[in-house]
Amino acid sequence: MTILYKADPERGLIWQAIFAEHAPDLPFLIWPDIGDATAVRYLVAWQPPDNFLELLPNLQVVFSVGAGVDQFDLRLLPSHIPLVRMIEPSLAEGIVEYVVLSILATHRNLINYIGDQRRKQWKSIRLVPASRRRIGVMGLGVLGRSALDRLKTFGFPLMGWSRSQQVIEGVVCFSGSEQFRDFLSACDILVCLLPLTSETRGILNRHTFGAMPRGAALINVGRGAHLVESDLLDALECGQISSAILDVLSTEPLPENHAFWEHPGILITPHIAGMTQPETAAHVLLDNIRCYQTGEPIEGMVDANQGY
Ligand code: NDP
Ligand code: OXD
Secondary structure, rough: HHHHHHHHHHHHHHHHHHHHOOOOOEEEEEEOOOHHHHHEEEEOOOOOOOOOOHHOOOOOEEEEOOOOOOOOOOOOOOOOOEOOOOOOHHHHHHHOOOOOOHHHHHHHHHHHHHHHHOOOOOOOOOOOOOHHHEEEEEEEOOHHHHHHHHHHHHHHOOEEEEEEOEOOOOEEEEEEEEHHHHOOOOEEEEOOOOOOOOOOOEEEHHHHHHOOOEEEEEEEOOOOHHEEEHHHHHHHHOEEEEEEEEEEOOOOOOOOOOOOOOOOEEOOOOOOOOOOOOHHHHHHHHHHHHHHHHHHOOOOOOOOOOOO
């Protein structure tokens, strides 16, 4: 009964030490050391190995090291092998910090002030009270809800959008494609925290931007492929969108000659908003493996039909 881990090897050593201490019955191997491939029951991966189903013939469960599972081809996973995404408190805390940071930076015009400093310009922009800056979060899952919960302390009017109707105290919730435009028209700052699925790919496009108030801002923390990059450049050019903070890009790392690097209205970070922390995540993984072994429900089970 072996666990095979394939993600950041440095953090892998911490996972390995925690398993050695708390679950000595579950040898924890770090890719490319797969030991006896027939003994591997659990794969814990960011990017799975090629042909892992053939490579690991007795695999029972696939765990994503991250919250997202778009790196797995769900069509290839047989139905008897569950795919489980990561739900762990440190990852959520990182996302909360990043979303709060980005919203406050946008709300207080930090991108403009960074540009002004470079140009040695001393120019104030009139302050808009938080009570008049409407924030909309796309995706009301574990991460979207955590971010909204923390945002409540600032006094922004809060909106949320999801596939099914949700009820969150202090948040006006919209759902489905029928309510998408109403949601967008109420967002001065839009945060994307959706999973990447066939339905959400390219959702941050010219139609979406056009339905938002003129001069609205974008923060993308979901996946790069949510965004149609040329549509964002057009929307920034004509002033429909005033600024964008992007933690995720369609090609990572962002290519050297990409227009986003130098764009005065865009702030980029290298996919660091949330990071799974082995100190907390290893215990979540162990609990889930124990649940699987005893037939209890696993937390974070992915619905292959929905894609998240
Ligand atoms: P969850 O599965 O908990 O939540 C997903 C949310 O998105 C749900 O509210 C769901 O609706 C909604 N949703 C899914 N499809 C649609 C759709 N077609 N239309 C409208 N709403 C939809 O995911 P998490 O909150 O854990 O994570 C969200 C994503 O954040 C990850 O998939 C990943 O891409 C990204 N992420 C980015 C990180 C970074 O560092 N930048 C770090 C971690 C995650 P419903 O409630 O109806 O099911
Ligand atoms: C994740 C990520 O999905 O870090 O966890 O992007």
